[in-house]
Amino acid sequence: MIVSTAGMRSANRRSALWPQHHVNCFIPPHMLKEIAERGSPARRDRALKTLLVSEQFRGQREALTGLPGLATRALVVGKQRHVYDAEYGSTLPGRLARAEGAPATGDPAADEAYDGSGVTYDLYRDVYERNSIDGGGMRLDSTVHYQQGYDNAFWDGQQMVYGDGDEDLPEAERLFNRFTIALDVIAHELTHGVTQYEAKLAYWDQSGALNESFSDVFGSLVRQRVLGQAADEADWIIGAGLFTPRVDGVGIRSMKAPGTAYDDPVLGRDPQPAHIRDYKQVDYDNGGVHINSGIPNHAFYVVARELGGNAWEQAGRIWYVALRDRLEARSDFAAAARITHALAGELYGAGSLEQQAVRAGWAEVGISVEGDDTGNGKSGCLTAPAAALATLLWPPGKVG
Numbered sequence: 001m002i003v004s005t006a007g008m009r010s011a012n013r014r015s016a017l018w019p020q021h022h023v024n025c026f027i028p029p030h031m032l033k034e035i036a037e038r039g040s041p042a043r044r045d046r047a048l049k050t051l052l053v054s055e056q057f058r059g060q061r062e063a064l065t066g067l068p069g070l071a072t073r074a075l076v077v078g079k080q081r082h083v084y085d086a087e088y089g090s091t092l093p094g095r096l097a098r099a100e101g102a103p104a105t106g107d108p109a110a111d112e113a114y115d116g117s118g119v120t121y122d123l124y125r126d127v128y129e130r131n132s133i134d135g136g137g138m139r140l141d142s143t144v145h146y147q148q149g150y151d152n153a154f155w156d157g158q159q160m161v162y163g164d165g166d167e168d169l170p171e172a173e174r175l176f177n178r179f180t181i182a183l184d185v186i187a188h189e190l191t192h193g194v195t196q197y198e199a200k201l202a203y204w205d206q207s208g209a210l211n212e213s214f215s216d217v218f219g220s221l222v223r224q225r226v227l228g229q230a231a232d233e234a235d236w237i238i239g240a241g242l243f244t245p246r247v248d249g250v251g252i253r254s255m256k257a258p259g260t261a262y263d264d265p266v267l268g269r270d271p272q273p274a275h276i277r278d279y280k281q282v283d284y285d286n287g288g289v290h291i292n293s294g295i296p297n298h299a300f301y302v303v304a305r306e307l308g309g310n311a312w313e314q315a316g317r318i319w320y321v322a323l324r325d326r327l328e329a330r331s332d333f334a335a336a337a338r339i340t341h342a343l344a345g346e347l348y349g350a351g352s353l354e355q356q357a358v359r360a361g362w363a364e365v366g367i368s369v370e371g372d373d374t375g376n377g378k379s380g381c382l383t384a385p386a387a388a389l390a391t392l393l394w395p396p397g398k399v400g
């Protein structure tokens with residue numbers, strides 16, 4: 001077989017990145033790009049810095065993925081958490097701030113990371129009988145105060161990392177609070193770890209949007225369970241509390257009504273579709289993984305709404321078992337629909353209310369549970385808009 005060198009390079013790059021993990025950032029690049037284009041000078045610089053830091057970090061991770069032993073973590077029995085403090089630097093994990101069982105530190109970021117990773121562990125253990133992220137008791141490590149003015153949070157393949165948002169900027173300029181403030185952000189990022197150990201959904205196009213969606217689903221479920229909310233009581237907002245009052249928006253995404261979470265002069269408008277006919281083919285954000293996740297997100301919301309009661313019970317179990325046992329790296333939306341429908345039948349009976357709800361959920365977003373495969377592939381957390389943006393926004397002569 002003859003393969004062009006360009007094709008080989010591309011294939012090699014792909015195999016180097018996959019199935020190994022990506023840095024899964026919470027704030028999507030399209031949002032940072034909007035800020036970089038429309039924000040105040042300070043906000044613009046910050047967004048660019050966040051883009052550049054994330055890109056740089058991703059490069060480091062990719063370089064490290066080939067090293068043996070890197071992913072080795074202490075295996076323990078029961079819930080074990082370590083929270084570290086990067087003290088505004090970028091060395092990970094940083095200084096140990098709180099170990100399992102230690103009293104609260106008084107630092108809200110450290111204590112939120114501790115509590116948030118704890119209740120995430122609890123959902124997986126208590127409801128789905130899963131022992132931590134890897135299923136083998138992996139210790140949950142988190143680092144807070146990562147860099148200064150870092151507007152993001154990410155799972156780097158081994159641990160959670162949280163920026164402080166805009167807490168150092170003057171009040172009038174702040175868009176983001178510290179990232180630990182939103183429990184579902186914590187659970188979202190930790191779920192990227194679960195996906196990494198289970199379905200290994202490739203982080204681009206439909207499989208990438210599913211990867212994002214599963215993180216939103218379990219992010220929301222952790223929050224709903226802590227708040228004791230049934231499906232019809234929950235707001236189904238992802239990242240509520242993350243925006244300061246200066247932002248016109250209720251959160252980063254809405255599972256109930258994708259595309260309506262925010263509409264703001266600086267951040268732009270929530271670009272998420274709620275139906276497959278509005279699927280966005282874009283050449284950034286790994287093919288729109290944070291955008292098209294609105295489609296499977298909304299399907300899950302409808303399933304949960306149809307079933308009523310606690311969404312983490314039947315609906316969550318079907319989604320969890322799909323992620324653990326059935327979905328594969330290149331599964332697309334149609335495959336997720338077929339798999340969850342089949343699983344609902346296996347877990348709760350053919351023709352059961354659960355199975356009908358799953359069918360209805362996918363139907364509402366335009367996907368048949370008997371659907372065909374329409375998946376297609378393309379390529380981390382940021383698809384290199386940073387360098388291009390820097391050129392665009394810091395033209396020669398204006399670089400300080």
Ligand SMILES: [Zn+2]
Nearest residue numbers: 024025212215
């Ligand atoms: Zn994510």
